[in-house]
Amino acid sequence: MHHFTLDNGLPVLIKTVPNKVVTLDVWVNTGSANEAPRINGISHFLEHMLFKGTPRYGPGELDKVIMSVGGVWNAGTSKDFTHYYVTVASPYFETALDCISDMIQNSLIDSKEFDQEKMVILEEYRRKQDNPFGLLYDELYEAAYEAGPYRQSVLGSFESISDLKRDDMYDYYRRYYTADNMVLLIVGDVDPAQCEPLVRKAFAGLATKGQPLADSPRDTLTGDPLLHRVRKDVNETYLGTAFSAPGMDRERDVIAMDIALTLLGDGASSRLYRILKEEKRLVNSVSAGYATHRYPGMAYIAATLSDADPEHVVTEATNIFRGLITNPPTEAEMNKARRVIRNGLLFGMETNTGQSSTIGYYYTITGSTQFLDNYLTQIDSITATDITNIANTYFTKDPITVIVEPKSN
Numbered sequence: 001m002h003h004f005t006l007d008n009g010l011p012v013l014i015k016t017v018p019n020k021v022v023t024l025d026v027w028v029n030t031g032s033a034n035e036a037p038r039i040n041g042i043s044h045f046l047e048h049m050l051f052k053g054t055p056r057y058g059p060g061e062l063d064k065v066i067m068s069v070g071g072v073w074n075a076g077t078s079k080d081f082t083h084y085y086v087t088v089a090s091p092y093f094e095t096a097l098d099c100i101s102d103m104i105q106n107s108l109i110d111s112k113e114f115d116q117e118k119m120v121i122l123e124e125y126r127r128k129q130d131n132p133f134g135l136l137y138d139e140l141y142e143a144a145y146e147a148g149p150y151r152q153s154v155l156g157s158f159e160s161i162s163d164l165k166r167d168d169m170y171d172y173y174r175r176y177y178t179a180d181n182m183v184l185l186i187v188g189d190v191d192p193a194q195c196e197p198l199v200r201k202a203f204a205g206l207a208t209k210g211q212p213l214a215d216s217p218r219d220t221l222t223g224d225p226l227l228h229r230v231r232k233d234v235n236e237t238y239l240g241t242a243f244s245a246p247g248m249d250r251e252r253d254v255i256a257m258d259i260a261l262t263l264l265g266d267g268a269s270s271r272l273y274r275i276l277k278e279e280k281r282l283v284n285s286v287s288a289g290y291a292t293h294r295y296p297g298m299a300y301i302a303a304t305l306s307d308a309d310p311e312h313v314v315t316e317a318t319n320i321f322r323g324l325i326t327n328p329p330t331e332a333e334m335n336k337a338r339r340v341i342r343n344g345l346l347f348g349m350e351t352n353t354g355q356s357s358t359i360g361y362y363y364t365i366t367g368s369t370q371f372l373d374n375y376l377t378q379i380d381s382i383t384a385t386d387i388t389n390i391a392n393t394y395f396t397k398d399p400i401t402v403i404v405e406p407k408s409n
Helices: 042-052 061-068 090-106 111-129 132-144 158-163 166-176 192-202 251-265 271-279 310-326 331-347 352-366 370-381 384-394
Strands: 002-005 011-016 021-028 072-077 082-089 145-147 182-188 226-232 237-245 285-290 297-305 400-406
Touching: 002 192, 011 192, 011 352, 021 090, 021 352, 042 072, 042 082, 042 090, 042 111, 042 166, 061 090, 072 090, 082 090, 082 352, 090 182, 090 192, 111 132, 111 158, 111 166, 132 145, 132 226, 132 237, 132 297, 132 400, 182 192, 182 352, 237 310, 237 384, 251 271, 251 285, 251 297, 251 310, 251 331, 251 370, 251 384, 271 285, 271 310, 297 310, 310 384, 310 400, 331 370, 331 384, 352 370
Parallel strands: 011 182, 226 400
Antiparallel strands: 002 011, 021 082, 021 182, 072 082, 237 297, 237 400, 285 297
């Protein structure tokens, strides 16, 4: 990995892959975790707006340029980050660099385009309310936290989106889209020595230091155990149950939690699937997940069920989580979980975009590549005792539960 820093402070990582294509991926260290309630959803909305034009490229022209060289690009927003990525054949590296650097630094956020795109975002919000799992996860995050960076939805609320003003967005853009708050990943068939002067010139105008909003959420306050029901036009019941989980300040706990959630909920041999679906026939589907966040997050169960009592399913699932204390994982379970995690990481990095996404994500939430560099070695060092300790630390408090159920119930 070739690593250098621009004079304005922008870190750049270049990884050469001789496959005739190249991906440029700009990661911005802001997402819904940085949003005050009154502007909730602004990071995702801004992601849309950056494609709407600069002084040099009018609405739609950036897309036309990238398409004209056979390239593809996209973007994504989450709680901890926003990123923009473009992939082109390597001879068109400079074209892609010109487009992505211009949109990152010089977005107009035109008022007319802003008003039109707001309607698109509101329609996206309405569609999400009709997506049972999408609604379930948003409700679960809101219930799991009384306060803190992860309580709010990435998409925002109908009210916060409706009330957003163009000037609010432009102010947010100028505060957070700065060199000290970004990293540029370049992965593909390029020569770092030739790329470096081009990148330095393309991003030379990027502002050096941002001014974060004073009222952005910071301290995490976990909610008290509760069971929250939401009635919707659905044909089966959707169940989410969440426990507290570590943030990246506890790296070994993060890795142990990855293993714990994998052996609990990944595949037909996992404990949750085997007991809840095959043995007790309480659920139609079940999985477990743990999103690695910068700050303390949550480990969760997601299940669908038809006739079973949801509260009984929660009790059974909680017992399975806590069973890691009284019934520690076998070596076979540990080895399977390590294989699943290792293969998932390696398969996810088969493409340039996969590599830039993985490297960029961990760099953004940790500030370096060290965690990712050591991850597979650390996976092998986690023991069954570590998993038991994780269960003792995080699974003994009663969980938060959200149920999305048919209106007829």
